[in-house]
Amino acid sequence: MYQQSNNFSASDYFDSSNNFSVSELVLKHNQLKALKSLLALLVQEVNLLEQTQAAAGKQIEREKPICLLTELQRFESHMIRCALIRSMGRQTKAAKLLGLKTSTLNNKIKRYKIDLTDVKDVL
Structure with missing residues (x-):
């Protein structure tokens, strides 16, 4: 399962060739956080769909009503x-x-x- 980390440092956002302002760093941090949340939702949705598909297959095999x-x-x-x-x-x-x-x-x-x-x- 996907693991997230909330430990960020300035070096996570740029190398020595990039110079970002504090507001740009905050924006990039927030964008990264939003993308990680979206990724977590997508992973969760995939897991749920896989579980639903597996459960549906078992139910069809057994011919049990949902x-x-x-x-x-x-x-x-x-x-x-x-x-x-x-x-x-x-x-x-x-x-x-x-x-x-x-x-x-x-x-x-x-x-x-x-x-x-x-x-x-x-x-």
Whole structure:
């Protein structure tokens, strides 16, 4: 799985031939952070698609019906995790992204046992 590091230094952004201002360095740092968050979301989406594909294959083989409630809960949990990652762990902002009240989001985080430290590790 992709591991992210939040340890940055000026040497990560330029070599001796490039001279960047502090504001340019901050911008580049923020761009890099945004790209890493996007990469994490893409990796997570690929993993979910692979799991869904594998689960679908097993279900077809067994000819068992798909449980709509279970699939909806899994999807909702995934969307909450994505919103938390996009909002950099800020629950109020994540709730707005999802169109939920913050209290509703908190209830769903508890119901689905979403570990907020896992979300923050992605950032």
